[in-house]
Ligand code: AMP
């Protein structure tokens with residue numbers, strides 16, 4: 001089979017790496033890909049948002065399965081567009097992707113179907129939102145309804161902060177139309193976990209639970225990023241809790257989407273807060289997580305093409321997922337300044353040496369070639385991922401690999417996985 005992977009980050013490199021191990025593969029294309037992906041697949045320079053060109057390419061190359069990484073093509077309807085032409089594509093339809101595309105839709109869905117989440121109220125005009133905030137206890141979480149590149153959630157410790165957040169989202173329109181509606185939500189305390197399930201709309205299979213590290217600095221300090229590291233499995237999710245998450249959250253969500261006339265196929269990613277009263281959904285995503293996919297793909301033992309095809313063809317009931325018992329841990333190496341402004345074009349050295357270590361894979365994200373030199377080209381540059389028996393070994397191995405890689409102005413967290421020890 002010929003496969004097309006859409007995207008260019010560490011997540012897509014991990015997907016391509018895993019797909020390349022499939023016995024069913026003739027050829028892999030990736031649009032647009034990156035230099036790491038180019039070692040395993042043919043990269044084609046089509047942007048992830050250019051759905052028409054991607055579809056034409058898929059028809060021309062007789063793509064047997066397309067796999068979508070990022071949310072934007074999904075919420076823009078790439079799955080509907082491919083399916084119209086009889087192409088097989090892994091991911092939710094436009095209507096089903098609204099579970100990530102609109103936080104108001106997601107919250108209302110959870111409320112209607114009794115799926116545990118934080119209490120909230122939706123506002124269409126800033127005055128009502130501000131009046132509500134004045135009478136509410138703190139802290140509060142203010143969320144823009146639509147996609148905001150991971151910046152649309154603001155945690156507010158004071159009323160002034162909350163009112164400023166309303167102004168930023170609804171009056172200054174910092175995220176455009178995404179801020180036409182806001183959610184004012186109760187603040188939840190606990191440990192955050194990323195929970196993934198693959199579904200064909202009927203069968204729901206859980207992938208190993210994972211913990212992301214969102215903040216830029218050690219000890220969860222500083223602004224949130226796309227994710228600075230992840231490991232799987234996380235000890236926070238016991239077998240019992242996993243069952244509870246499946247029966248109270250993942251399966252009811254897939255059933256709810258069916259009832260709403262938006263059957264959900266693809267990966268369902270629930271961002272959860274494990275509170276003292278049990279798991280609560282913070283948000284849903286309609287795609288694989290980045291960097292969570294890097295450790296998950298390293299642990300998954302199945303032929304991924306079998307799994308993704310079965311999801312598309314609605315025969316997931318025939319599949320059982322198997323994972324390596326070892327722990328996998330990914331340390332993201334980023335450009336200094338990220339998630340704010342940063343410089344690009346710094347030469348990266350030592351990847352080969354790091355990759356030669358046993359059970360280590362260096363996934364590329366923001367890299368590019370300048371002549372024959374590999375240079376930085378984004379905020380998150382590499383995801384150095386290692387497997388080990390137990391958390392300490394996985395940490396040591398990942399950081400040993402990290403220590404071999406250098407560029408001017410590299411930044412990474414030194415505490416990925418430490419929560420699992422505590
Ligand atoms: P979201 O994009 O909705 O996952 O929010 C981004 C981040 O904001 C989450 O990963 C949490 O760290 C935090 N967050 C979102 N909602 C809440 C909440 N109700 N209580 C506490 N933290 C939250």
Ligand code: GLY
Pocket residue numbers: 212226227285288289290291292
């Ligand atoms: N790691 C967070 C995300 O993929 O949204």
